[in-house]
Amino acid sequence: MIDDTIAAISTPLGEGGIGIVRISGPDAINIVKAIFKPVKDRDLDNENFKIIYGHIYNNNNNSDTVNREIIDEVLVSVMRAPNTYTKEDIIEINCHGGSLPVREILELVLSKGARLAEPGEFSKRAFLNGRLDMAQAEAIIDIIRSTTGDALKLAVGQLKGGLSRKIDFIQNELLEITAFIEANIDFPEDEIEEYNLTTIKTKVKKVKEEIKNLLDTADTGRIYRNGLKTVITGKPNVGKSSLLNVLLKEKRAIVTDIPGTTRDVIEEILNLGGVPVKIIDTAGIRDTDDMIEKIGVEKSKSAIEEAEMILMVFDSNEEYDYEDEKIVKMVEKKCGIKVLNKIDLKNNRKNINYKIKEVLPNWPLIEISAIKEKGIEKLEKKIVDMVTGGKSITSDTAIISNIRHKNQLKKALIHLEDVLVAVDKGMPLDIIAIDIRGAWEAVGEINGTAVTENIIDKIFAEFCIGK
Structure with a gap:
């Protein structure tokens, strides 16, 4: 359960037309209410997906207007959970670009109880709250770093879930094989028949082919x-x-x-x-x-x-x-x-x-x-x-562009090779099931269904602060 509120500057520092301070968490709205006064009478508690014009004050709780100092003229975007990027309440304060306005507003937000976000923590919350899977979250970095239109198409396709659907299909196939094996383990009095072993081999070879097809795209994906x-x-x-x-x-x-x-x-x-x-x-x-x-x-x-x-x-x-x-x-x-x-x-x-x-x-x-x-x-x-290879790139093209994804698919392939060897040698079904499970977990580290906390922290540490 995530129970604190984070904040960060989400635009590059320096002079610009606009600067954004992003806030996400259960206290986001109350924090902004303490420093923001709309020009017209508007209650942030009753707003959702609205942009409100007003001013940020350094002491908005002070009823003496003489002692309230205006920090900046701003537009405040109110977005309520669960239909937001992080699936939490989100406030974005759109102020004038420049390092001083955004820094002063961020300091005010932090003084009211928010915590400075870690690199990639907004996207990490989106993942932990089920808004994105791991492959989609990593696509965000690729979108930011895209240098050509085709590279952007591939990254957007991954964010839309193109790669995730491929991974989900592979995992579902592996689960089906696991269920098939465990059904036979649960009924040891019924000897597994030869055609059942053949069925396992056929299904494993099908999954192997799917993984190889993805791996064949890795060099192209890395280039993009x-x-x-x-x-x-x-x-x-x-x-x-x-x-x-x-x-x-x-x-x-x-x-x-x-x-x-x-x-x-x-x-x-x-x-x-x-x-x-x-x-x-x-x-x-x-x-x-x-x-x-x-x-x-x-x-x-x-x-x-x-x-x-x-x-x-x-x-x-x-x-x-x-x-x-x-x-x-x-x-x-x-x-x-x-x-x-x-x-x-x-x-x-x-x-x-x-x-x-x-x-x-x-x-x-x-x-x-x-x-x-x-x-x-x-x-x-x-x-x-x-x-x-003369093929055009679209946002529906599923390509492996991440070395981590490539390595996980290779691990899954090794497990499936071991399954085929075990079947040919007539190894016990519980031994075969271990490698099927290993393949499922290897693939699951791509979309986050089997990812560890250390890997999660490492991936999101590559993001910039404020994303």
Whole structure:
């Protein structure tokens, strides 16, 4: 039972058009009544889902109006339980933006008996009071941190319960298997028949398939959540910085004809067809005696090791040589695209193209001119297609985007593998039931039906204060 009242500033500190102090709990309305006076005669006890205009006073209980100091002119939103975000009484005081008004109002609220909310405590109460399950609560963070429209769609879909419905289905299937097993355990005089064992295997395999299908979305989900770490690499002067600039649609990197101009790693975020991409321009990789350039080369190598996608840039005017070969060996185990740049220049590219097609044979080859901006749309589309598989993203798409969810599904999969082994070996039903239960609990940590208090605290600690 949650019996205290919490409060926090729910808007970023600093100058702005509006600032909000949020209050939730059984004493929310009484606390605000002690510091707020409506311009018109309105009783907050009789209001619900209304916005009331008035003033916040530093001593609203003092009948002497001369001694009452106005803190700010505000709009007070009254929302009564249970139809609120936390399923508790909620008051939001909308005051003028700026650090001083919101801080003074928050201090007044705290002086009247509210407690300063912990990070994510409003959402935590929404979960504990049954307003949201754990997967939906975590979607709130993803909505706040979304950097593209598609990433936002996925987060909104999870908040609407898209992932939760998948998890609920898996849990219900596991419960059905458990009930089937326990019915046989309860009646030991009836030997379990072979077809019943077959039924268990069939049902377990069905659940395994559902879990695998979700796990197959994890890489795509992680990219939409965190961004696709994409490294532009190649030997010096092949046009890496020009490519970065044209992708960003701004002159972010210095471009010259002098090899080795880029000395450091440059990282930017861009939106490619709804896919958030962390694009990284690296120093050209070559042997050099220049100490500063050498440091840049080492940073480039580290960036390649950490990259999720490589854009390997070649110069269409130059023959494939040992410098290209050295970089190819660094990236050959990665996923990437071969980018043949400077196609606007006149040259005989027949032999060059043939050699480049031979290396990294599983990588697509895109021909571009970064300077003339030719082939850029084709390159961008290829990057997006490699992430999405050519499928469009909607708010109904159920995707695993959280590493915690991925790990829990993997745990459930291990338990189900053990079930199949146990069935094949003719193990006792009570042993099989343990792993079925383990799978149910592993999946239950995603939606919160089997989550521990420590995990709850850890998850909501990642939220900002006031959410």
